[in-house]
Amino acid sequence: MGTVRIGNGCGFWGDSPEGPYQLVSRGNLDYLTLDYLAEVALSILTKQMRKNPEAGFAYDFVEALDRIGPLWRDQPGLRIVTNAGGVNPVGCAKACAEVLRRHGLTGRKIALVTGDDLMPDLDRWMANGYEFRHMETGEALGEHRSKLVSANAYIGVRPIVEALAAGADLVLAGRVTDPALALGPAIHAHGWHDDQWNRLAGGTVAGHLIECGTQVCGGISTGWLDIPDPAGIGFPIVEVSDDGFAVVTKPEGTGGRVTEYTVKEQLLYEIGDPVNFLTPDVTVDFTSLRVQEVGENRVLVSGAKGRQPGDEYKVSAAMVAGYMASGELTVFGERAVEKATRAGESVLERLRRVGVTFESTRVECLRTGASVPGTEEVDHGVTEVGLRVTVRDHDREKVRRFSRELASLITAGPPGTTGYAAGRPRVRDTLAYWPTLVARDWITTKIEMIEV
Amino acid sequence: MAPIETSYTVRVRQLAYSRSGDKGNTSNIGVIAYTAKAYEWLKAELTVEVVKEHFKEVSDGKVDRYELPNLLALNFVLHDVLGGGGSRSLRVDAQGKALGQAMLQLRIPAPSAYVIEEARAAR
Missing domain, CATH: 3.30.70 (Alpha-Beta Plaits)
Structure with missing residues (x-):
């Protein structure tokens, strides 16, 4: 396969319901991703699930699926990857299956990815002396344990890749890293190996660029007053090639714009040390990236360097x-x-x-x-x-x-x-x-x- | 409070654009120069000390600066800056979304007129 076309129709829980519809109707995608989980989202979902065992996932996704259902029927090759499962992927899958049946989409396969929840084993690990120290303050979890609502590991891309290899049309995960939603499809499409670090780095950068939706298409851009048609702003697409290069673009005829500037802005969004962008799949060096306009609303990002990641997962916990x-x-x-x-x-x-x-x-x-x-x-x-x-x-x-x-x-x-x-x-x-x-x-x- | 506008200072926005966001109680501000010459100027003038002073009423936490010459960019990481972060902050800007714009308002000594003009043309 030359390039794989991945679009992200949801940048956060609260994003426009038009995103998924725009991308599926006009994006000519191989994969649609949707990101719902901010840092404390799983704690909010955990609390909801305590009150109602049927809750605990991003219901917005079920509504999005209902809206794109008729279109998906005509695009059987399109596959969807999302973290909408929250803390209850099983509940989410049930709701999704019901919607798909209603649209006559029987036979589609839904894969549930679980294992990110640390709560069931937390006390055993703590009894064994593991301290779960706060990454910023260094404080041990200790007496704060009783206040903990949720603790989830940012798991990597592997289960997503396995789910796609097993033929999943829809992958429902909980807490996976945001870039993994796009990296998974890139790995699956190109058959990258675990140690092809530069390619994995390129796919991770591609995922990082689209994970916040319209933010790379002129949203919150310094030049926002000059972007065309903010009402019709485009949702982002990356075309990832086998060598790990990515062209960032958006559907034809949509508003906003994709330029060298909007892409550089989003590259720098929520990063720390640019030489050590840490994910469980690859550690990425941003200081070797090249950003180049190659057409109208088409920006090539190349040169990502990757290396073997550390042997720990980041955990998102909240109390x-x-x-x-x-x-x-x-x-x-x-x-x-x-x-x-x-x-x-x-x-x-x-x-x-x-x-x-x-x-x-x-x-x-x-x-x-x-x-x-x-x-x-x-x-x-x-x-x-x-x-x-x-x-x-x-x-x-x-x-x-x-x-x-x-x-x-x-x-x-x-x-x-x-x-x-x-x-x-x-x-x-x-x-x-x-x-x-x-x-x-x-x-x-x-x-x-x-x-x- | 702010110095009188003279030709001897520029706002960072005349040379660069920016983006900011949050991670826990930490925020980062990417500052991206419009031109290579503007980048060199910012690298020299937009020091950790200058940035720390600019944001001192927001936080006296540690500030780290990273250089990305390939993107003509500097990345500032401001620690302990969001009043607790997450859903706990009392600030109206609990997620550091406004910090990037505030960075562009900062005044630094002006480079030559040529550098300013070249950056303006590249906007």
């Missing part, structure tokens, strides 16, 4: 960290910044006087550079400010009390206080992220095949 509520009001009028600041502080003071204090509070005046304080000259002459007040505490009742107090500014606050349509701020659980490592040979991945 309960109390409760939080955040509310916003708009303050309009002269001296709006002063008014908003005083109003925000007065709410917290009112609560203090009745003995309600919080572990952490924050008053922000939006539109005055609050997103990155101290880096922008504040214009104190603005006549409109978004007042944002946020509190966090382990006592849910206190956070709820705050939520009931903020709106009092509508009558007690400065003149021109408005924008209360959203109602009382919602009290929500917060999760603290605990990145750590686990030895590779402790993880056993499994594939289960279901025929629809």
Whole structure:
């Protein structure tokens, strides 16, 4: 095979439902990938599953499948790889099978990839002296164990490749690395071996470039104001060749653009040391990459260098960290910044006087550079400010009390206080992220095949 | 607070574009020069110290800088910068999405007019 065409129709849970449809209807794809799992997503899904054993996966994917079902019937060669399985790939597969049957897509094979969940064996490993130290702070998991909601290893590409080799039309995984969703199809299509490090590096870079969807097609680009047709922005496609080179592109006639600049921006997205981009499949060196425009909305990325990865998996774990509520009001009028600041502080003071204090509070005046304080000259002459007040505490009742107090500014606050349509701020659980490592040979991945 | 705009400083945005994002409580900011000469200038002027000073009200955590001359890019990793990260941060920009734009606002000494003009033309 010359090149394999892989498109990513979902960059995060919350992305436009138009993505998968655009790519399947106009992308001429070999593979469609969809990425739903941000860092703390599995903890949220775990909590959902505790309340409802049928939940725990990205239901958005089931809806996407329903929308593309009729198109998939006419493209029997198209295969789909996603991490939508979350913490309940079995439940996800059931829901998917039902949708596929409804569209007459019987006979399609769904592969479930499991084995990323560490929770069942965690205590045994800890009893054997393994500490699960926090990668940033070095702290041992120890007493935090009881607060842990979920712990999942970022497993590599192998089970995806095996599932495709076994004939899966749809691969449903949980926590696999984001680039693996595209690397798997590239390996399968080209028959790359485990130690063809440069090719694996190229496929990983290709996956990294499309994993956030439209971000490589002009989304959040520095030149965003100049991109054509943002409403019709294209979802990304990589054409990966046998030598591990990739051309980044998007469907004909879609908006946005793919240029040297948009590709370089996305190459640098969420990376650390560029010489050591770590995945369980290959360690990639970004400093040998070449980026070259080879046509309109076609950018060639070549020269990836790879080497053998380390012998540990990264683990994404999260623990309960109390409760939080955040509310916003708009303050309009002269001296709006002063008014908003005083109003925000007065709410917290009112609560203090009745003995309600919080572990952490924050008053922000939006539109005055609050997103990155101290880096922008504040214009104190603005006549409109978004007042944002946020509190966090382990006592849910206190956070709820705050939520009931903020709106009092509508009558007690400065003149021109408005924008209360959203109602009382919602009290929500917060999760603290605990990145750590686990030895590779402790993880056993499994594939289960279901025929629809 | 900010110095008066004179011909002796430029904003980083006149020489480069950027992208930022998060990993846990760490954020990275990629700064990509429009031209090779602009890259050389940024490499000399956009030091860890300058960046740390610019973001000091956001965090006093460690800052690492990596060079990617092949992409005409510098990658800054800002540690302990997102107020806890994850879903725990109280900040409106809990994911560091705005940091890249803030980086482009930073003022550094100006290179020659030629370098500025060449970068502008490449935008």
